[in-house]
Amino acid sequence: MKLIETVYAHCDIPCGIYSDHPSQIAADTVVKMNEKIAELGEPPHHSEKEKFLAYHNSLTRMILVKEQHAELCKREILILWTDYFKPAHLEKYPDLHEQIWKACKLASKNKQEINMQTAKELQEAVHEIGHIFSETKK
């Protein structure tokens, strides 16, 4: 065993390590946050102030996480698009640009809205891109 071990704080070199998982986890989180927001019951009109504060605190946190993960999802998709996919992939999957564009638009829409349907559309779009990514790895 070495007394001093070397650890790397790597720079952003083209390492060839890519994954579709981060975008899928982010899209799953957006769906989950929509689910939790829908389940969050608003306190009755005459409730104590503390209950209203707790409700607004939970709602704000869930919206924030939804916002962050929709943005993260878009970013992860764009990394695959700009850094991983090559012209040969596009020849095999001519709709790829359209699918990426659609998924990124959906990510933005999920930031604007609280809408389970839009969240599931994002999840599906990201899943389709993930499927293409997996196919290109075979």
Add this chain to the structure above:
Amino acid sequence: MSWPLKIVRIKGHSMLPLIKDGQLFFINQWAYLLRGPATGDVIVFQNPANKTQRLCKRVAAVQGDYLTLLGDNSLDSLDSRSLGQIALKNVIGRVIEW
């Protein structure tokens, strides 16, 4: 079980300005025996794509059993933006900052 403290030499520029290329640090390998990593911790972890390589980054987010790790020098860092999220099982220890 390994000793709690270990000396590591951290190479690379992705953790600037906190860590300069080649700087020596202690890592606490027992830091996460009782609790998991928290946002803001600087950790050493095993590269899931290359088991012999150990990397150093900061925890940007904790999501269940997975961590999003980013370099402080975000303009020049190979991190979760390319590597994806890192499983907790790959974490080796926490860098002791001074």
